[in-house]
Amino acid sequence: MVRPVRFSPRDYDVDPRTGFFPSEPLPRLPEPYEAWEDTFEAARSVVTLRTDESEDAVRKRAQGERWRESVRRMAVQTTGKLRGDIRWLQRAHMVLASIMHFYVHSLPATEPNVIPKAVAIPLVDVSKALAMAPVLTFADTVLWNWEFIDPTKPLSVDNMRYVNNFSGTEAENNFYLSSAAVELKGVEMLEIFERFMNLRHVTEARLVEIIGGDLTRLSKTVGELTKILNSMKESVDPPTFYFSVRPWWAGSTSDPSRPWVMEGVSGSSAMDLGGASAGQSSVMHALDIFLDIDHKLQTKRVPAPTPNNRQADRGFMERMRRYMPGLHREYLEHLRSVREVVSQHPSLKGPYNDAVMALKCLRDDHIKIVALYVVTKSNATPPPQFRKLSEGDVARPAGPARGTGGSEVSTLLKAGRDATQRALLKEN
Numbered sequence: 550m551v552r553p554v555r556f557s558p559r560d561y562d563v564d565p566r567t568g569f570f571p572s573e574p575l576p577r578l579p580e581p582y583e584a585w586e587d588t589f590e591a592a593r594s595v596v597t598l599r600t601d602e603s604e605d606a607v608r609k610r611a612q613g614e615r616w617r618e619s620v621r622r623m624a625v626q627t628t629g630k631l632r633g634d635i636r637w638l639q640r641a642h643m644v645l646a647s648i649m650h651f652y653v654h655s656l657p658a659t660e661p662n663v664i665p666k667a668v669a670i671p672l673v674d675v676s677k678a679l680a681m682a683p684v685l686t687f688a689d690t691v692l693w694n695w696e697f698i699d700p701t702k703p704l705s706v707d708n709m710r711y712v713n714n715f716s717g718t719e720a721e722n723n724f725y726l727s728s729a730a731v732e733l734k735g736v737e738m739l740e741i742f743e744r745f746m747n748l749r750h751v752t753e754a755r756l757v758e759i760i761g762g763d764l765t766r767l768s769k770t771v772g773e774l775t776k777i778l779n780s781m782k783e784s785v786d787p788p789t790f791y792f793s794v795r796p797w798w799a800g801s802t803s804d805p806s807r808p809w810v811m812e813g814v815s816g817s818s819a820m821d822l823g824g825a826s827a828g829q830s831s832v833m834h835a836l837d838i839f840l841d842i843d844h845k846l847q848t849k850r851v852p853a854p855t856p857n858n859r860q861a862d863r864g865f866m867e868r869m870r871r872y873m874p875g876l877h878r879e880y881l882e883h884l885r886s887v888r889e890v891v892s893q894h895p896s897l898k899g900p901y902n903d904a905v906m907a908l909k910c911l912r913d914d915h916i917k918i919v920a921l922y923v924v925t926k927s928n929a930t931p932p933p934q935f936r937k938l939s940e941g942d943v944a945r946p947a948g949p950a951r952g953t954g955g956s957e958v959s960t961l962l963k964a965g966r967d968a969t970q971r972a973l974l975k976e977n
């Protein structure tokens with residue numbers, strides 16, 4: 550139980566107050582990267598989804614083409630000047646990955662998905678430096694895409710404003726804010742994990758007392774995360790989310806017939822280009838690790854996995870970690886589960902099982918949310934204002950509804966929920 554080195558989240562770019570968020574908004578990039586910042590900013594007012602045939606989008610078509618032309622003409626910059634500062638690297642990832650998604654999703658369907666070299670080459674470079682996928686990720690949309698409303702006050706959901714909004718909708722803004730609320734609430738869990746990792750030189754009785762109290766607190770926090778998730782039903786409009794917002798986050802895997810090619814970079818087809826998903830939230834992965842949720846079905850537990858559980862994409866969660874900043878992934882790699890300690894102390898099984906059940910309930914509600922926002926929409930007739938938008942939309946391939954990472958959503962999420970339940974420990 551005693552570990553020689555103190556586990557300090559700061560070593561993994563995890564802030565004690567803001568968790569996986571940087572404690573301050575990322576700084577604007579210096580010269581010679583101003584052109585990236587300007588191009589990124591310009592996209593927001595002129596670039597629309599290629600399938601959007603609303604009056605406004607049609608009016609902007611020519612401007613959008615000029616914007617894409619400006620991306621093709623941009624000079625290729627080396628990234629050396631960014632290397633000394635992780636915040637610049639993160640900002641560069643966010644800016645370049647966002648430009649890439651603005652570019653690809655606005656291209657006419659007749660043009661191949663070739664990412665111009667002025668974006669592709671530095672994006673691959675900064676992604677290597679950050680040890681993360683060269684595509685839009687949860688970090689780019691939620692963790693690195695905000696500014697303070699009042700910079701003299703600390704970070705909170707009420708004191709942050711999201712800057713880039715691909716669709717320009719309230720639904721997108723509110724999705725980011727709810728995800729931020731989960732991340733910030735999750736800081737309470739990170740404190741619990743840190744305390745567990747650094748438990749040393751305490752009596753058995755004290756150990757049981759601390760872990761028991763923390764597991765009870767954890768159940769409460771997970772219950773609050775579930776409330777935040779459910780509150781999205783009031784703030785995020787389902788058809789807007791499905792038809793206007795989600796297509797922007799999609800990566801190369803959602804439409805295998807139109808692979809993305811990174812100009813000037815070799816091996817695009819082997820890169821992680823799946824797109825952004827809240828499945829990349831490190832807070833949620835940390836919770837899984839702490840409770841020892843076996844998504845890969847590696848341990849014999851009861852009840853045995855169903856045939857559907859076995860068919861699910863068991864590597865999904867592990868793959869999602871490659872979309873996280875490398876340091877956050879390292880944090881997860883160092884985190885240990887409480888389950889083994891609990892199994893040695895009968896009085897901890899109750900509080901542990903309560904925390905597992907709280908997470909199972911969160912996943913039950915998440916499945917319902919996904920049914921409302923994705924599964925039912927994938928086969929539904931779109932409402933009139935989205936009718937044209939949905940034709941040939943990459944978010945509507947034939948077959949079962951798929952996630953942004955191309956996974957079969959329902960099977961995947963139910964397998965995750967069942968794997969959670971399987972962590973329960975027998976209490977007598």
Ligand code: HEM
Pocket residue numbers: 724727728731732778781785790825826827828829830833834912915918919922923951952953954955956958961962965966
């Ligand atoms: C309108 C709200 C939401 C919708 C429609 C939604 C949709 C989805 C979908 C379709 C997936 C499957 C994988 C993928 O597409 O990449 C997924 C997975 C996931 N989502 Fe959400 N999501 C929502 C909110 C959230 C929030 C707020 C969080 C927490 C930060 C979250 C955490 C996760 C996690 C951790 C996974 C991985 C699978 C699992 O752990 O069960 N989601 N979500």
